[in-house]
Amino acid sequence: MRFLVMVKSNAETEGGIGPTTEDLTAMSRFNEQLSADGRIVFAEGLTPSREGVRVVFDGDAEPKVIDGPFAETKELIAGVWLLNGESLEDVVELMKRTPCTDPQGGVMEIRPISE
Amino acid sequence: MRFMVIVKANEDTDGKGPSAELLAEMGKFNEEMVKAGILLAAEGLAPSSEGARVVFDGKATPQVVDGPFTESKELVGGFWILQCRDRDECIEWIKRMPNPGGEHGEVEIRRVAEASDLENMTPEVAELEGRLRAQIAGEA
Amino acid sequence: MTVADTRSTVETVWRIESPRLIAGLARMARGDVGLAEELAQDALVAALEQWPESGVPRNPGAWLMTIAKRRAVDQFRRNERYTEKLEEVGRDQRLGDGVLPDFDAGLDDHIEDDVLRLLFVACHPVLNTQARVALTLRMLGGLTTDEIARAFLVRESTIAQRIVRAKKALAAAKVPFEVPEGDERVARLSSVLEVIYLVFNEGYSATRGDDWMRPALCEEAMRLGRVLAALIPGESEVHGLVALMELQSSRAKARTGPNGEPVLLLDQDRSRWDRLLIQHGLAALTLSEQIAEGAYGPYSAQAAIAACHARARTASETDWVRIAALYEGLGKLQPSPVIELNRGVAVAMAYGPEAGLAVVDAVAGEPALKDYHLLPSVRGDLLQKLGRLEEAEREFRRAAEMTENARERAFLLDRATAVGS
Numbered sequence: 001m002r003f004l005v006m007v008k009s010n011a012e013t014e015g016g017i018g019p020t021t022e023d024l025t026a027m028s029r030f031n032e033q034l035s036a037d038g039r040i041v042f043a044e045g046l047t048p049s050r051e052g053v054r055v056v057f058d059g060d061a062e063p064k065v066i067d068g069p070f071a072e073t074k075e076l077i078a079g080v081w082l083l084n085g086e087s088l089e090d091v092v093e094l095m096k097r098t099p100c101t102d103p104q105g106g107v108m109e110i111r112p113i114s115e
Numbered sequence: 116m117r118f119m120v121i122v123k124a125n126e127d128t129d130g131k132g133p134s135a136e137l138l139a140e141m142g143k144f145n146e147e148m149v150k151a152g153i154l155l156a157a158e159g160l161a162p163s164s165e166g167a168r169v170v171f172d173g174k175a176t177p178q179v180v181d182g183p184f185t186e187s188k189e190l191v192g193g194f195w196i197l198q199c200r201d202r203d204e205c206i207e208w209i210k211r212m213p214n215p216g217g218e219h220g221e222v223e224i225r226r227v228a229e230a231s232d233l234e235n236m237t238p239e240v241a242e243l244e245g246r247l248r249a250q251i252a253g254e255a
Numbered sequence: 256m257t258v259a260d261t262r263s264t265v266e267t268v269w270r271i272e273s274p275r276l277i278a279g280l281a282r283m284a285r286g287d288v289g290l291a292e293e294l295a296q297d298a299l300v301a302a303l304e305q306w307p308e309s310g311v312p313r314n315p316g317a318w319l320m321t322i323a324k325r326r327a328v329d330q331f332r333r334n335e336r337y338t339e340k341l342e343e344v345g346r347d348q349r350l351g352d353g354v355l356p357d358f359d360a361g362l363d364d365h366i367e368d369d370v371l372r373l374l375f376v377a378c379h380p381v382l383n384t385q386a387r388v389a390l391t392l393r394m395l396g397g398l399t400t401d402e403i404a405r406a407f408l409v410r411e412s413t414i415a416q417r418i419v420r421a422k423k424a425l426a427a428a429k430v431p432f433e434v435p436e437g438d439e440r441v442a443r444l445s446s447v448l449e450v451i452y453l454v455f456n457e458g459y460s461a462t463r464g465d466d467w468m469r470p471a472l473c474e475e476a477m478r479l480g481r482v483l484a485a486l487i488p489g490e491s492e493v494h495g496l497v498a499l500m501e502l503q504s505s506r507a508k509a510r511t512g513p514n515g516e517p518v519l520l521l522d523q524d525r526s527r528w529d530r531l532l533i534q535h536g537l538a539a540l541t542l543s544e545q546i547a548e549g550a551y552g553p554y555s556a557q558a559a560i561a562a563c564h565a566r567a568r569t570a571s572e573t574d575w576v577r578i579a580a581l582y583e584g585l586g587k588l589q590p591s592p593v594i595e596l597n598r599g600v601a602v603a604m605a606y607g608p609e610a611g612l613a614v615v616d617a618v619a620g621e622p623a624l625k626d627y628h629l630l631p632s633v634r635g636d637l638l639q640k641l642g643r644l645e646e647a648e649r650e651f652r653r654a655a656e657m658t659e660n661a662r663e664r665a666f667l668l669d670r671a672t673a674v675g676s
Binding site for chain 2: 002004006018042044045046047049051052053054055056057058059060062063065070072075076077080082088092095096098100102103104105106107108109110111112113114
């Protein structure tokens with residue numbers, strides 16, 4: 001089974017400030033292990049929403065393009081993994097071990113891929 | 116460049132799969148992107164009731180919250196990852212997409228970070244740049 | 256929309272639509288790609304003029320094609336020289352009644368075949384490699400002359416001339432607008448793959464200081480490969496080339512160290528390998544293998560080697576036995592001392608330094624390797640592993656002298672010193 005793990009944004013990720021060198025190293029090691037275990041289908045960070053757009057479709061009308069940034073920081077996505085896993089519980093347990101040194105904390109949403 | 120195109124869902128569409136008609140149209144659209152050589156990934160997500168959130172709140176163990184998350188304004192229904200020359204090209208493709216949400220649909224397009232993005236913006240670098248800017252401003 | 260916004264949209268639409276537009280027009284113009292491009296450019300100009308007022312049409316491709324055909328009919332009426340070329344368009348029109356038929360219908364029917372024909376024509380061997388590359392990027396990549404020039408570090412006028420001459424050469428040789436069959440198809444397909452891989456390598460060799468266009472070439476090459484794979488899905492070497500490019504590309508971020516120094520594959524941080532490209536590359540390779548039923552061509556063989564590395568979770572888990580066997584197969588397809596040298600490295604890793612050295616020494620005297628610093632470098636490494644330290648040191652020093660790259664020289668001298676101590 002495969003699962004999409006979405007890391008939610010915060011003020012820093014939206015500000016384009018990446019992780020500290022320490023955090024990058026810790027994350028790197030975490031990813032290396034995931035990779036070595038054959039877990040990773042892909043892993044990507046997303047640039048801040050100010051670089052993004054939304055496209056809104058309304059019936060048959062010409063789609064509208066709205067520039068970022070978007071206000072609901074905590075609901076936005078900062079990064080994603082697509083992981084191989086046995087079950088939701090399996091992947092949840094795995095991701096609980098993500099190194100997260102941000103004192104403000106963080107949120108991840110994990111959803112099974114509809115196969 | 117790589118772009119993630121996030122298809123939004125809402126209470127009505129959360130995991131309820133597209134109609135046969137929309138499925139067929141989306142299939143054709145995906146096919147066009149394959150023929151153009153730009154499609155790197157395309158997936159739909161199971162309903163949020165089958166998902167979970169892991170909340171890191173500074174406590175020793177992260178908390179796990181089960182779905183559904185339909186109260187969320189930013190529910191994700193599916194995504195694509197596309198290779199495009201620039202953001203304009205990605206937008207142009209997405210404008211041709213069949214309306215993903217029946218009457219009202221929405222997608223978000225975000226550029227995937229590359230190595231240069233990550234290297235350039237560690238907090239240390241950002242702080243250094245901030246200090247430099249302040250210094251220059253002070254000397255002006 | 257502002258005029259500037261519209262211009263930007265026109266340029267973006269052009270990149271997406273121009274290959275199909277030119278391909279369709281080329282068929283109508285009996286293979287005259289020069290004329291096809293002119294007509295397409297006319298349509299582009301019309302879009303730049305009209306869309307700021309009328310807005311961007313919902314189906315921009317069809318709009319452009321309609322305008323291009325209208326221009327073609329105008330030319331046909333005015334200039335008998337075009338009569339021959341545009342007979343097919345003429346037949347479509349009821350000349351003089353001013354009513355143009357519905358161009359959307361049938362737009363897609365032939366268009367895939369036409370794009371394939373266009374690609375084969377752009378890569379025709381009557382053109383030299385540079386011309387083929389320029390024409391392909393222009394007509395199938397939708398790149399501007401300026402973009403192509405920046406990518407290849409030459410002047411825009413140079414590329415413009417290359418393209419003009421290429422079109423003339425195709426016309427002079429009366430190259431037909433068709434996809435060849437039989438034996439000719441094999442050779443011509445090989446020519447197409449060569450062009451695509453050349454573009455890829457140009458991009459892959461780009462360094463960080465280079466213009467943005469150079470690394471973008473890798474993506475464009477992969478895209479063209481995928482386009483071709485979708486057009487002729489039954490060709491194993493096409494999938495093989497796509498696999499090779501994607502797997503090589505997957506390592507791009509791990510290739511350079513913090514100070515810009517090159518990092519050898521075996522030393523690379525594998526967490527920096529692009530897993531999405533690895534997935535794609537492995538899938539393309541599997542497809543290639545299924546079609547060819549295990550018989551590798553040169554691109555799929557190289558892809559299979561790259562796949563061995565991609566699948567190894569750590570360097571120590573690399574399947575060197577398989578790599579050695581694949582190099583042996585590749586060597587039979589494309590005999591080359593460089594391939595033998597690589598095979599020697601793989602054999603050493605799989606079966607021990609003595610076996611590896613035997614393979615390397617068999618080609619050590621080849622003139623092709625005379626100035627190839629990797630030969631003494633590899634020999635030095637194997638000799639060191641065999642405990643023949645004096646010889647190893649000599650080889651590392653010899654290799655250091657032969658390389659032009661300052662960092663590599665330093666690295667090799669360090670190895671020489673380490674062996675000597």
